[in-house]
Amino acid sequence: MESDIEELRKFLENKISNLRKELELYEYLLSILESGYMPSIKGTKGTLDYIKNKRGEVIAEILYTPPLLKIILKGRQNISKVYITALSKILDSEKILSKIDYDIAVDKDELREITIKEVNNDILYNKIKAGIQSILERATSQ
Structure with missing residues (x-):
């Protein structure tokens, strides 16, 4: 039971970390779009x-x-x-x-x-x- 909880905790921590990284990417892409640089990206x-x-x-x-x-x-x-x-x-x-x-x-x-x-x-x-x-x-x- 204890190992299942530990595995679930690790899974959730990994998932949160990955979602934060994905959010950073979207924020970065939005900043590019807002800066007007996006039209030059093919x-x-x-x-x-x-x-x-x-x-x-x-x-x-x-x-x-x-x-x-x-x-x-x-x-x-x-x-x-x-x-x-x-x-x-x-x-x-x-x-x-x-x-x-x-x-x-x-x-x-x-x-x-x-x-x-x-x-x-x-x-x-x-x-x-x-x-x-x-x-x-x-x-x-x-």
Whole structure:
């Protein structure tokens, strides 16, 4: 009986957490719509994805509404300049190959957000996500 209650509690906590994340996505999309940016977004496709560290904790959210890809880091993520340089090198090579444009928002050593424009297909999205995910996993596991 005690384990059933514990499982139910965990299920409900997970459900509440997922609903909060979904609400954040809708609030973000509404803010885009209200800012007048929405007409430049092609199509109605949009996804919310997560980057987790090795312990399974969410370290970043990925909002992808083609052609815009936004990676928003959760909490305070102090990342050394070596990892920020590695992020820049990955994105610079994609800038040359795939004609993307990007911006890395850093406040001192705290990485806040990565915005990438002109991500027009799922192959490019997955390629960028995999590269950024591997660097963020390493950078936040220290």
